[in-house]
Amino acid sequence: MKFYVRRIAFYVLTLWFAVTLNFVLPRLLPGDPATILLQKLSRLGGEVTPAMIRSVELLLGTDDGASMWTQYWSYIGSIFRGDLGVSISNYPAPVTTLIGEALPWTLALVGTATVISFLLGIFGGAWVGWKRGTWADNVIPATTLLQSVPYFWLALLLVYIFSVSLGWFPIIGGWDTWTFDNPEASFAFFLDALRHATLPAITIILSSVGGWLLGMRNMTVSTLSEDYITTAEAKGLRPSRIFMTYTVRNASLPSIAGFTIALGFVVSGSIVMEQVFTYPGLGRLMIQAVQGNDYALMQGVFLVITLTVLAANFIMDMFYGFIDPRARHNG
């Protein structure tokens, strides 16, 4: 029980830290942050409407002399009410609405790609580890190179080859805005969205499969040198049984833990990729916010991303504490 209490306390603390960071960072700007933000906005072109001033004041507190402490509490209070403020760049849409529209795209695309990449990596890695010392070892340096490639550059290459040169896939967007006005629940729309998601998904799989592959390969090699494998071999068990029941099962445990965490990073992981493909997800929203100096939106997205990561980690912790008693005692 103590384990669970400690873990829950830890996640509450981390959440508080992230929220506070959101509050403190804009106030660390030298001078009067509200004025600086408004100056930035007006320099960016366009007039500063009263609505914008109001929004910035909501974000940074007003000039009416409220103490930092009062501002902090009203900030925490509004977060608990689910009020993340109003977006400046998409005025007057509330930040929560914008996030709600973008989140499903990211979840569907990156979630599916992460699952595919994980499965490929686990079985591929186990196989390469099983065949260690043969030509299969060369797979590892190749995936290392693939992992060192900046993944958004990989995305650029894919766009250049398959969209610009060959014209097989669309260049940007999550769906064809010429054919469909709004996302709809039809089969044609689904196919179209799938076509738009193919290149981004391939990018994610290519850039992340190497990590799974390598981790699983190393765990397999380590597991294979355990005594119980030697015993199993000495007993004359079928190699296929040694492979599946004795090796893969034991070697994949850390990867499964990593997978839960990776699922949490589904939302944050694709920020730059979504920029390359102008994909209508959460990452793209964050970049829009950065480019438009829309700090309320940026903070909101950051908060949602942190929340998903925390949730995934929490689930992983509980799950691991449940299946592995050692984790409970060491925590």
Added chain:
Amino acid sequence: MADDIREQQLAAQASGGALSPVEVLDDTPVAVTDGPAAVRRGALRRFGQLLRRSPKLVVGLGVIVAIVLFVVIVPFFTESPTALDNASLLRPGEDGHLLGTTQLGADVLSQLAHGGRGSLLIGLTAGVITLVLSVIFGVIGGYLGGWVDETMFLISSVMLVIPGLPLMIVVSSYIPGRTIWLLAVILGVTSWAGSALVLRSQARSLRTRDYVSAAKVAGEKPTRIILVEIMPNLLPLFAGQFLFAVVAAILGEAGLSYLGLGPTGSVTWGTMLNDAQSGAALTRGAWWWFIPPGLLIAFLGGALSLVNFSIDETINPKLRAGSIAAKNTRDAKKRAKKKGDQ
């Protein structure tokens, strides 16, 4: 995405106890009694042996040296990376531009070499910051134990769970006028946690070794024990973590710069990619503009990872011995089969 996942896997390995036990081995003893010259020769010989044993190390070091030479030497022979010849996009080889020009007529080769300086500088600086922070939070906490360790472990865990790239984006977007140094600090300060946890678990295991206990009983001060008894044994691990941090920082810089959050007014490989994107290099088919910077990042990252691999194999004999043993078994089986056939 890849960065974050890697970071998390590392952490999972460190905290989940899944990391295979790292034995810090010193398998080729060197005669230290013959004075400094002999030691140096011994070290050289050991390095030579290492090179012969590991082709990965040779390839990795070779590529790194080549890139560093390119970055150091080439800028002396090219024009300024921001000099604009004529406002047009030139293909490679046209008009004396070996790798062509950007949309505004800047020489791509010159940008590559200068940008490499920026990227390397950011990578190295951020790597050093990461290493120093992770040593402070990992090794010192792990060795001292008690509430110091508890606090430092808590801070590292919190920092680890906060997603790195979004945090970097938020921090950089608030800072106007980012220099190369500032960017390196942002990258270093936001990404030390994973490394700290790995070092901590290792320091905790070293703490209970006999020779450390002996030093403690002999009345050595904690500072001396950490510096003389613990640190040297962690050197291979430090090297690995440092290389890892450099790769992560170079990739991180590229990502941030691509989003337009890079150093303002300086050229790096990341800002080149950003320029290429905003200059519509893709749709105009200007491959010579966006392919080389990414390729250089990939080569540098790959080379650093290869060196990291060979360090891993040196400190974790299981990874190496495993494959050799398997090969021997298979060869023996083959020989036996041949004999049976004859």
